[in-house]
Amino acid sequence: MRKLILAAGLVSTLSACGGGGGLLNRDRPDEFAVSRQAPLVIPPDFALVPPAPGTPSAANVDSSRAAMEAMFGGPAPRSATESAALNAAGRANAAPGIRSSVGDPGTEVVEKGTTTRDIIAAPEGDGQDARAAVPPQ
Template sequence: MRKLILAAGLVSTLSACGGGGGLFNRERPDEFAVSRQAPLVIPPDFALVPPAPGTPAAAAVDSRSEAMQAMFGGPAARSASESAALNAAGRANAASGIRSSVGDPDTQVVDKGATTRDIIAAPEGDGQEARAATPQP
């Protein structure tokens, strides 16, 4: 009986919220009417000037080479120690365009196996986790 009275009270309370009159039914302002509209303004020209005579048109520039230049940069000046390290590593024998040849589908690769992959994926640190366990007699 208690549950029935509680349910009837809950239904009457909820029905009062959405009814035609009462405490919760009041006029609300229109949120679109409250906001102000900014006036239309002609944007500045940002001091744009026509291209100088003899310069290539924007459509004539190779976007691929521009993107490569932006990502990897051009030949940078090397310090003496960096040049010595590169020369010791065999800079003269290095293949030019290695990034292009690695991404080529015709490049032959050798599968080094799971051991090499595990060594590369080993956690950083002093190697406590990477030590081999000694066999127990």
């Protein structure tokens, strides 16, 4: 008897979903009829000119280099002071790819001591609040 009542309740619940006036069959607005879509038109670009004879084609341009130059600009011009400092530091003798080999685990490093480590780890500032540490006697 219990099964019969349960089945009748289930059938009546399912019959309410179908047919006219159920929750799933209500009238909804058509989202595509709300506004008209303008046709896709590409505006003319009067800045485009045909390529000059003898110029490299777009297929020969390195896209990654062009993207880097577009994002960060080309190489920045160096000031006279910066060029002099780089030349004094040995710019001509610099190994090409030194930045890649510095982080290599096989790179040999020299322990400079705790003083150098403390100087490098010091917070940035103008030095007005700096105090000399007196070593214990």
